[in-house]
Amino acid sequence: MITYVLRRLLLMIPVAFLVTVGVFALVRLSPADPALAFAGEERDPAMLAAIRKDMGLDQPIPVQYVAWLTHVVQGDLGRSFQTKQRVVEAIFERIPATLELGAAALLISVTLAVSVGIVSAIKRNSVVDLAASGVTLAGVSFPNFFLGILLILLFAYVIPGHIFPPGGYVPITQDLGDNLRRLVLPAVTLATASLAVNLRQVRSSLLDVFGHDYMRTARAKGLRERTVISRHALKNALIPVVTLIGIQIGAIIEGAFITETIFLWPGIGRLAVTAIPSGDYPVVQGVVLVSAFSFMLTTLFVDVLYAWIDPRISYGNATG
Amino acid sequence: MSGATVPMALGVPRSDRVGAIAYFARRNPRMILGGALVLVWLFLAVFAPWVAPYDPIKVNVTDALLPPSRTHLVGTDDLGRDVLSRIIWGSRVSLSVGLISVSIGFFVGVSIGLAAGYLGGTFDLLVMRVIDALLAFPALVLAIAITAALGPQIQNAMIAIGIVAIPAYARLTRGQVLAVRAREFIVAARTIGSSPLRIVLRHIFPNVLNALIVQATLSTAFAILAEAALSFLGLGPQPPYPSWGQDVAYSQRYLANLKWWMSVGPGVAIFTAVFAFNFLGDALRDALDPRLRRSA
Numbered sequence: 001m002i003t004y005v006l007r008r009l010l011l012m013i014p015v016a017f018l019v020t021v022g023v024f025a026l027v028r029l030s031p032a033d034p035a036l037a038f039a040g041e042e043r044d045p046a047m048l049a050a051i052r053k054d055m056g057l058d059q060p061i062p063v064q065y066v067a068w069l070t071h072v073v074q075g076d077l078g079r080s081f082q083t084k085q086r087v088v089e090a091i092f093e094r095i096p097a098t099l100e101l102g103a104a105a106l107l108i109s110v111t112l113a114v115s116v117g118i119v120s121a122i123k124r125n126s127v128v129d130l131a132a133s134g135v136t137l138a139g140v141s142f143p144n145f146f147l148g149i150l151l152i153l154l155f156a157y158v159i160p161g162h163i164f165p166p167g168g169y170v171p172i173t174q175d176l177g178d179n180l181r182r183l184v185l186p187a188v189t190l191a192t193a194s195l196a197v198n199l200r201q202v203r204s205s206l207l208d209v210f211g212h213d214y215m216r217t218a219r220a221k222g223l224r225e226r227t228v229i230s231r232h233a234l235k236n237a238l239i240p241v242v243t244l245i246g247i248q249i250g251a252i253i254e255g256a257f258i259t260e261t262i263f264l265w266p267g268i269g270r271l272a273v274t275a276i277p278s279g280d281y282p283v284v285q286g287v288v289l290v291s292a293f294s295f296m297l298t299t300l301f302v303d304v305l306y307a308w309i310d311p312r313i314s315y316g317n318a319t320g
Numbered sequence: 321m322s323g324a325t326v327p328m329a330l331g332v333p334r335s336d337r338v339g340a341i342a343y344f345a346r347r348n349p350r351m352i353l354g355g356a357l358v359l360v361w362l363f364l365a366v367f368a369p370w371v372a373p374y375d376p377i378k379v380n381v382t383d384a385l386l387p388p389s390r391t392h393l394v395g396t397d398d399l400g401r402d403v404l405s406r407i408i409w410g411s412r413v414s415l416s417v418g419l420i421s422v423s424i425g426f427f428v429g430v431s432i433g434l435a436a437g438y439l440g441g442t443f444d445l446l447v448m449r450v451i452d453a454l455l456a457f458p459a460l461v462l463a464i465a466i467t468a469a470l471g472p473q474i475q476n477a478m479i480a481i482g483i484v485a486i487p488a489y490a491r492l493t494r495g496q497v498l499a500v501r502a503r504e505f506i507v508a509a510r511t512i513g514s515s516p517l518r519i520v521l522r523h524i525f526p527n528v529l530n531a532l533i534v535q536a537t538l539s540t541a542f543a544i545l546a547e548a549a550l551s552f553l554g555l556g557p558q559p560p561y562p563s564w565g566q567d568v569a570y571s572q573r574y575l576a577n578l579k580w581w582m583s584v585g586p587g588v589a590i591f592t593a594v595f596a597f598n599f600l601g602d603a604l605r606d607a608l609d610p611r612l613r614r615s616a
Contacts, residue, residue, distance in 0.1 A: 018453030019453050022457075143548050157575060250459075257460065258553070296456045
């Protein structure tokens with residue numbers, strides 16, 4: 001097991017290196033001049049030259065990359081062109097909001113997927129199963145920003161009483177009730193993005209387990225159906241669900257960009273989206289880098305967890 | 321001469337594939353429904369100037385914010401522009417971004433996958449690490465980052481979504497190439513002196529094609545969704561040109577006034593277009609490549 005983890009970590013090194021090259025290249029791809037973006041209204045050539053020199057833009061690209069990477073590994077992602085705030089600080093300020101939204105979405109998505117998936121698999125072709133199939137079918141094609149807007153329309157404006165506000169954020173520490181009220185719509189929007197995939201996975205892995213011999217044996221020896229399902233079927237069927245959490249993290253990071261924008265949720269996704277029009281590259285670069293590394297590390301963690309939970313996984317054959 | 325007989329005997333004849341699809345379509349209403357919806361959207365996109373009842377850009381403030389009626393089936397926006405006409409013209413953007421970005425992903429990804437799978441060794445190792453690095457980014461985040469770097473334009477959105485689509489094709493193709501590379505007909509082709517390029521294009525590629533057709537259909541759905549998301553964030557075509565995602569974003573300011581048609585119209589358009597390609601892709605997967613039914 002330790003060898004497996006070490007091997008996965010080693011395989012991650014070249015990929016992580018290429019990710020940093022990619023994120024660095026993003027700014028260099030841009031036709032816009034970072035010095036101009038930093039300078040704002042300043043257009044004096046001498047001043048621009050000084051800014052370029054200060055930012056290291058007069059150096060060869062590889063030198064610039066090494067300098068940038070050196071700062072990154074020391075936790076320095078540069079400063080925002082607009083607010084002049086350190087990017088790391090800006091990200092850390094907004095991470096709690098993103099994590100709160102992500103955790104709530106994960107909770108809704110996994111709870112619904114597991115509970116509805118179980119009923120759907122046990123009672124095949126029932127109303128619940130058909131409804132779940134409909135959700136699965138429509139869910140993968142439904143743009144989550146459209147869902148968010150429909151939810152705002154319904155719950156903030158159409159249904160009398162304005163059950164939920166259309167957007168905004170109040171920190172938990174300030175007012176827990178208001179925080180939760182504002183969390184519901186964005187969390188449901190974000191959760192729905194991955195609910196369809198999760199539901200399908202839970203249902204199909206349960207149906208797969210139902211066909212195994214040990215299920216027949218459990219029933220044949222007179223166990224109650226509830227015990228058969230909970231002790232024998234679920235234990236095995238839910239193992240693949242662990243990987244869902246890995247897939248979810250990607251969906252949640254992606255969705256956060258959109259969902260946070262619709263609901264004015266002050267997380268890292270919205271931080272990046274608002275930085276784009278002003279050409280605030282260090283912020284965009286920082287958020288993209290943090291997103292990619294969070295995604296990579298979660299995928300690794302989930303793979304290791306999966307290998308640990310499921311003894312059938314052969315460490316030797318697993319590759320990056 | 322004998323080189324020509326080997327692929328004739330072992331390749332998948334085109335008529336068989338068409339026959340398989342036709343046979344399956346008769347027994348699979350999903351393919352009919354998905355295919356019909358795709359055709360409807362393609363028709364609307366191609367014939368938008370003739371089908372759209374109004375000019376999608378022309379401002380007509382006297383008709384502003386009209387609810388759906390006989391004259392304006394999906395109502396009008398705050399500038400009096402017909403929402404239905406904007407939806408029909410918007411389909412050009414969505415479908416062209418979908419098709420072009422999928423073509424970029426297809427050609428680059430398949431070429432990488434064929435080369436990596438057939439050549440193996442260091443080339444395979446290096447190229448696949450680059451593919452892994454692309455996969456390390458959540459797909460939409462990468463598309464947003466690339467479009468943000470290149471500038472908010474429709475061409476850049478196509479490039480960004482195309483780049484994001486590359487890994488899926490590269491991995492799929494490489495996997496299939498590795499599966500058929502050691503088969504007898506490839507060994508036979510090599511033995512009779514076929515060039516590597518000929519082996520890859522005439523003997524390996526036809527074996528991968530079915531899976532690729534399925535992937536292309538499904539990734540068109542993703543591309544339409546991604547373009548809508550980029551446009552929603554202001555990274556697609558710029559106003560006043562109609563684009564579904566951008567129109568949904570624009571409508572947000574009128575939600576409080578309950579001008580629901582401005583959001584629902586383009587939103588339903590995105591949903592039906594994505595649904596059509598997803599539905600068709602799933603049906604094609606069952607018809608062309610039953611082995612992939614559960615895995616993708």
